[in-house]
Amino acid sequence: MAATRTFSIIKPDATRRNLTGAVTKMLEDAGLRVVASKRIHMTREQAEGFYAVHKERPFFNDLVSFMISGPVVVQVLEGENAVQRNRDIMGATNPANAEPGTIRKELAESIEANSVHGSDSEENAAIEIAFFFKPEEIVG
Ligand code: GDP
Numbered sequence: 001m002a003a004t005r006t007f008s009i010i011k012p013d014a015t016r017r018n019l020t021g022a023v024t025k026m027l028e029d030a031g032l033r034v035v036a037s038k039r040i041h042m043t044r045e046q047a048e049g050f051y052a053v054h055k056e057r058p059f060f061n062d063l064v065s066f067m068i069s070g071p072v073v074v075q076v077l078e079g080e081n082a083v084q085r086n087r088d089i090m091g092a093t094n095p096a097n098a099e100p101g102t103i104r105k106e107l108a109e110s111i112e113a114n115s116v117h118g119s120d121s122e123e124n125a126a127i128e129i130a131f132f133f134k135p136e137e138i139v140g
């Protein structure tokens with residue numbers, strides 16, 4: 001099967017605890033390859049734009065504030081069935097419900113400060129990759 005791509009964010013709770021490497025190792029061990037990566041501090045406008053799909057949800061303002069509370073690492077991941085593979089290694093949104101061995105179970109702090117974002121479909125992966133990366137910044 002051909003390699004596909006997904007979009008990942010190492011969230012501020014993880015960068016604050018110096019877990020960038022730990023998260024990336026779990027992604028790599030799951031068969032994903034980092035083909036683009038940069039550390040950024042999102043503006044409020046960027047975070048609101050990125051999470052626009054959630055703007056009617058009650059936690060939207062908290063989520064945006066959390067995502068701009070510190071630096072994040074945005075990454076493009078490549079591998080077979082990359083979107084689902086990444087969702088599997090991330091674990092459930094709420095770390096309390098996540099399977100042992102997943103990033104969120106092993107590393108996350110709470111349902112909000114849950115260490116990683118991952119695209120939920122190939123269509124959204126393409127949109128999210130284009131939100132943060134120029135084509136020439138992705139080196140497969
Ligand atoms: P994901 O795809 O597993 O990341 O989950 P969602 O797309 O449903 O939610 C996006 C992000 O919003 C999650 O990763 C959490 O950081 C945050 N979030 C989700 N549900 C809640 C909630 O009930 N309360 C709070 N404070 N944050 C939430």
Ligand code: MG
Pocket residue numbers: 118120
């Ligand atoms: Mg989601």
